Amino acid sequence: MxxxxxxxxxxxxxxxxxxxxxxxxxxxxxxxxxxxxxxxxxxxxxxxxxxxxxxxxxxxxxxxxxxxxxxxxxxxxxAIPAIKIGAARSQVKRRKGKNLISQAKRGERGRFAKREHAGNTAIKVGRHTFNNAFLQRLESGRWHIMQRTSDSRYPIDIAKVPxxxxxxxxxxxxxxxxxxxxxxxxxxxxxxxxxxxxxx
Incomplete structure (x- = not known):
């Protein structure tokens, strides 16, 4: 049966x-x-x-x-926002034992020129790493991990795990x-x- x-x-x-x-x-x-x-x-x-x-x-x-x-x-x-996964830790890219850090500089016309090392930071949360990411407080008052989705300054989106x-x-x-x-x-x-x- x-x-x-x-x-x-x-x-x-x-x-x-x-x-x-x-x-x-x-x-x-x-x-x-x-x-x-x-x-x-x-x-x-x-x-x-x-x-x-x-x-x-x-x-x-x-x-x-x-x-x-x-x-x-x-x-x-x-998708789950990266900020909810756990404590965020900032990382700096390294090459040949040196940190790839560069500051924004103004060009001849006074405009900011492209950094020597673009996207040199990453945010590590739990077992996930988000490149070209940074912490930011939004207008809502909530903190989120933001991530650049292209080489240009924008667009920027909330880092998530699909x-x-x-x-x-x-x-x-x-x-x-x-x-x-x-x-x-x-x-x-x-x-x-x-x-x-x-x-x-």
Whole structure:
């Protein structure tokens, strides 16, 4: 007998004994399955992107509708700002044992000329290094790690770690197993326990 068939049979038996117990068993199984999916996706994505699991878990939200016997797992896929990864450490590029440091100088017409060594600093956060980056406080009052995205002075953007591909891959990988195997298995075990308790 398949897992789905076992679930339907046990649920029908439990509903005849106590409808509330049947509803509670399903809601409990959905809650555990949702949390299991969030944990697996967070761990897999964190390992791939070399980030802390907690940063990924914040991207996952679980909503449970007990009256309908449903659970929704919402997974955010937006990039994580570098400033949230950990403490930022500034680094200076070196060549032949010397730091590549240069100051801005004005040209003949009084305009600032291009630096001798452009983009000579980098910011290291956790296990990630962002070249041509610097710390800056934005108008909102928040500090961010900014990064030059080209050789010119602008454009400048917030340094981020993209997670869209890795978190999507992890969600696809684990969701099918959770729905097809993990959820029915724990639901069968829980309903068997409740039925035996009611009949004893």
């Amino acid at each position: 398949s897992l789905d068939a076992q679930v339907r049979k046990l649920e029908k038996t439990l509903m005849t004994l106590d409808n509330n117990q049947a509803r509670n068993a399903r809601n409990r199984a959905l809650n555990r399955s949702s949390k299991r999916l969030a944990t697996l996706v967070s761990r897999d994505t964190a390992k791939t992107e070399r980030l802390k699991v907690g940063l990924i878990k914040k991207k996952i939200r679980i909503s449970q509708y007990r009256a309908k016997g449903l659970a929704v797992v919402v997974i955010g896929r937006t 997670i869209q591909q890795s978190i999507t891959t992890a969600a696809t990988k684990y969701s099918k197993n959770i729905i097809d195997e993990y959820l029915p298995t724990i639901l069968i075990k829980d309903m068997n326990y409740r039925i035996n308790k009611l009949l004893s």
